[in-house]
Amino acid sequence: SGITCYIAEQLGYLFPECKIFFVFRRQDTWVESVYKQTLHLGFSIKPNDFIGFRKNKFGPIYRQNYIQLSLNVLQLDWTKILDNYKKVFGKDNGLALPYEMMVDDRDAFLQKLYDFSEMTAYFPQENSRENRSYSSASAKIAYYVNKVIPTRPGKAAVRHALQERLDRFYYRPANLIEPDISARILDMYKESNRSLQSSSEVDLEQYGYF
Secondary structure (H helix, E strand, C coil): CCHHHHHHHHHHHHHHCEEEEEECCCCCHHHHHHHHHHCCCCCCCHHHCCCCCCCEEEECCCCCCHHHCCCCCCHCCCCHHHHHHHHHHHHHHHEEHHHHHHHHCCHHHHHHHHHHHHHCCCCCCCCCCCCCCCCCHHHHHHHHHHHHHHHHHHHHHHHHHHHHHHHHHHCCCCCCCCCHHHHHHHHHHHHHHHHHHHCCCCCCHHCCCC
């Protein structure tokens, strides 16, 4: 999109000798994660409204007052975004790795980053999980409670109680976007994800990108 081209050009102007490290995520799970963040931030918007899915297709957002909480799922082609940076910085000055690799094999992920950036390798011993997304129960509670609590401190207190109390006692992952809709999001990008594999030098098929 135009904004990603502009950002790449501005970064190139400010830091012409820098290297670009690009971490991407499978589009369907990325959309799910971004939607969950709206609940963390204290908003309440239906998943389909957030992604502009109505009348069995993706399109404009449904409510005007949610203009800042919409996500255009038609602009999630990571290959196009990566190409913008390659044009500015050169193809040898960019490294693209999947988020799923970081989760699956953290040390291998970090080693690629260190090799690319010519940094001394460091592998933390602790790998505690921080900022875990809401559980299924907490997500449902937050959706309704966010509607009736008007202040930021109040919403922050709700998030703390849900994540630090309820979710530590019982946690079941939340899948808030309907499975068939998530599948349609991924289907839109399977071909471009095949091209992305050549840029990332990682087997993306093992992570379900296509």
